Amino acid sequence: MAARLMLESKGIPYKRTDLMPVVSKAALRVVGFPGITVPALKIDGHKVQGTGKIARELDRLRPEPPLLPADPERLAAVEEAERFGDTDLQQSVRAIAWWALRKDKAPLRSYSEGAKLGIPIGLALRTAGPIVAAAAHSNEATDDNVRRSLAALPAMLQRIDDWIAAGTIGGEQFNIADFQIAPSLRLAMSFDDLRPAIEARPAGELAVRVVPDFPGKTPAILPPAWLQPLRSETAAA
Numbered sequence: 001m002a003a004r005l006m007l008e009s010k011g012i013p014y015k016r017t018d019l020m021p022v023v024s025k026a027a028l029r030v031v032g033f034p035g036i037t038v039p040a041l042k043i044d045g046h047k048v049q050g051t052g053k054i055a056r057e058l059d060r061l062r063p064e065p066p067l068l069p070a071d072p073e074r075l076a077a078v079e080e081a082e083r084f085g086d087t088d089l090q091q092s093v094r095a096i097a098w099w100a101l102r103k104d105k106a107p108l109r110s111y112s113e114g115a116k117l118g119i120p121i122g123l124a125l126r127t128a129g130p131i132v133a134a135a136a137h138s139n140e141a142t143d144d145n146v147r148r149s150l151a152a153l154p155a156m157l158q159r160i161d162d163w164i165a166a167g168t169i170g171g172e173q174f175n176i177a178d179f180q181i182a183p184s185l186r187l188a189m190s191f192d193d194l195r196p197a198i199e200a201r202p203a204g205e206l207a208v209r210v211v212p213d214f215p216g217k218t219p220a221i222l223p224p225a226w227l228q229p230l231r232s233e234t235a236a237a
């Protein structure tokens with residue numbers, strides 16, 4: 001989603017292919033990418049992998065509008081927010097999402113809306129069990145990690161609100177950090193358990209501005225005790 005939004009912000013047309021998680025590692029090797037993660041982009045005869053590298057390559061190929069600011073001080077702030085989006089935030093939301101899907105696979109169908117998998121969605125969903133289990137394992141979606149992620153979420157949301165207040169993200173023209181952070185927030189907001197603590201604050205409003213359409217919906221599934229740290233956030237919002 002982040003890479004797609006970056007291409008769209010540059011006005012560069014693209015062809016999208018979605019890969020089943022886990023299987024994606026081998027599929028990327030087969031088509032000649034050196035690394036094992038998506039997003040992976042072939043552009044202008046180059047293979048570029050990773051949201052950060054893709055953003056920098058797009059700025060090189062088509063400088064306007066820039067994804068990375070030229071001013072060194074602003075660049076340092078944007079890159080700090082980018083790193084946070086790529087690590088702490090994404091890892092936390094991903095652990096929660098895989099934990100929930102392992103518990104109940106029914107919401108998967110809603111997340112596959114619009115996917116370009118090259119095989120029928122029904123078939124992909126029927127064979128998803130082992131893939132969900134493997135992805136939950138490789139993303140360390142353990143009870144402990146999910147509890148820790150939920151406990152850390154209020155401080156992460158505050159950090160994002162602070163970056164918005166400082167003008168690091170959330171400007172008129174979105175930058176690499178907007179595109180790195182917003183998709184994870186939208187994934188978190190697809191959870192009925194989490195949306196109330198996010199949607200009314202600046203972070204939630206920004207996420208919807210950056211990613212107006214994000215597929216998927218997961219009804220309440222997380223243990224209420226684990227959600228306690230988010231209760232006060234919801235009340236404040």
Ligand SMILES: N[C@@H](CCC(=O)N[C@@H](CS)C(=O)NCC(=O)O)C(=O)O
Nearest residue numbers: 022036037038039050051052086138
């Ligand atoms: N935010 C990262 C995402 C890279 C990443 O971790 N991709 C995951 C999917 S969201 C992946 O391909 N995982 C494959 C694996 O390591 O099993 C980026 O900026 O490129």
